[in-house]
Amino acid sequence: MSTQLVRPLQPQRFEIRCNVADAIVANLAVHIVFFFQRQLDVRALSGAFAQALTNLPIFAGRIAMSRGRMRIRCEGQGVPFTTVSSDCTLRQAIRSASDDAGGWLVDPVNGPTARWGRGPLCKVRVTQLANDATAIGFSWHHAIGDMQTAMHFLNAWVAAAAGRPVTEPLIVEDRAAYLDEHLPADGAREPGVRCLGFAELARSALYLAKDARTQRILNLYFSDDEIARLRDAYGSRVRLSANDVVCAHVSESLMNADPAVDHRSLAIAVNTRKRCGLDPMLVGNILTTLNLELHRGQVAASIAERIRYSVDHFADDHCDMRINQQFLDAAGAWRAARCVSTAFNPNRWNPVVTNWSGFGVYRVRFEDTVPCYVTPLMKLPVAGIGTLMEGADGLGLAFQMSLPPMEFAAISNPGVREHLHRFRGAEDELPHLN
Structure with missing residues (x-):
């Protein structure tokens, strides 16, 4: 070495x-x-x-x-x-x-x-x-x-x-001044961030020390044909993206994984450059989360429609980057160090999904060779954080999420997996991993 x-x-x-x-x-x-x-x-x-x-x-x-x-x-x-x-x-x-x-x-x-x-x-x-x-x-x-x-x-x-x-x-x-100058004047009326209380800090520290290492990584793969069937099934009234249907499809199963939890908050990371007309070459964390409440019994089609509607109206109703910065600036240095997304709840994990598809990871070419497989390594201290990106050879979508042991076991149950992939055909397998 x-x-x-x-x-x-x-x-x-x-x-x-x-x-x-x-x-x-x-x-x-x-x-x-x-x-x-x-x-x-x-x-x-x-x-x-x-x-x-x-x-x-x-x-x-x-x-x-x-x-x-x-x-x-x-x-x-x-x-x-x-x-x-x-x-x-x-x-x-x-x-x-x-x-x-x-x-x-x-x-x-x-x-x-x-x-x-x-x-x-x-x-x-x-x-x-x-x-x-x-x-x-x-x-x-x-x-x-x-x-x-x-x-x-x-x-x-x-x-x-x-x-x-x-x-x-x-x-x-x-970065803060640039965004304040270039973001649209309208947006979210309430900040999407808050400051953790001391009891929450203690609970979070205990989780990091005791339970974070027990988390397991859920891996799911949806082929292009499987996603097309999902879009046909859930998009009878609204044109849905692949991200919409996969997030909704998995969210439905996550809500069924723990009978003791009636609701969670689904946070979807949104690239503000694209949605608010910012320069695509702008460097930084030019994103925020779109938060949607999930309730037990909601069907995936309904969740997918709500995701699509909220994303389409993101710039006018949900872009909270300006008001979040105002909150941080007013918080002071000590409170700002305890600033977290409202999606974070130390008492109950919430799913946070980032879509990495479409960024061109399979076009990273060295010596006239492109990758055959690209994957994140999910070594994260917080449960519920997940990513969506293209599968092997740039085909389909691979979904990964860090979960506590109980929820991981529930989703990994053969019956649940069969239900998750009920739109899969016999040919829809992940290349290179069989």
Whole structure:
């Protein structure tokens, strides 16, 4: 194993003032693994990586506190870039990631450590597998930005490796002020954030220390044909997206998993750039959550229609980024450190779903080779957080969610799985994982 600290070729010195969305995810890191059916040139990868850092130096920065507010200082500090070899085959490595045992494929950023300025905000691990295949584990601190931000960097890395010009991202030094200036005047009337009370803090700390490690990762796969049947079944009155129907379909089963719970709040992450006409190249956490109440007995078709209606009216009725920032600014430094999304409830977990499909993860091309499989590694301390993204070879949708043991066992019951996949055909299997 070898590790080098890769820095931007032309270091820049600047500081970014974080916004409320950055503060909400201040302790979270995101890990994703790309699998290639080719042994990639590590030296070429690291050289191109340094060029990409020159365009997006924020990934080489460090978090700092200044005047009670979280900031990212970019001074070319660098990104640990590790290379290892493994006797595992490509199929074994993919299976490991699917079975929630793929931690060896990433060099994970430590969210809380990085949040207090004691560690890097991005790490890369390139694993040369046994059968001339390669896995690239990419880990970044969520305060840098959302999935669209990560894809700006990955696309810059790909362009640098291919010798093509890099599309310039939009990096603003005061994210909160920029959003206040550019977001529509209307939006949500109530903030989507709140401050945890001390009893809630204690309960959350106890859960992190005692129960978080027992969580299991639910993995579901829906083929394109299966999703088409879901859309036909649930969309008789409204045209629904694949995200609408899969979220609704899984939400119905989650509500049936625990007979003691009559309602939960479904939070769906919404990319505000797209919905509010912001620059698509804007770097940061330019997202917020759309919250919908789930009740026992609600059918999936009704849930899907409510999701679609709320998303279509997001800019006018649900965009709470401006009012959330006002709440954070008025809270003061100590209370702001306890600021969480209203979807977070330490007494009862709520599903929070992020849609990563459509970002182009299967177009991350190195040495004329695209990934055969891409997957997040869900090492999260909070139950209910889930992702949707394309399955192997970019086909269908893969759904992952971190669940407590009881709910995981309930959803994993063969009868429940059969009901979940009642729209599946005999041919609808996940490639590369059989």
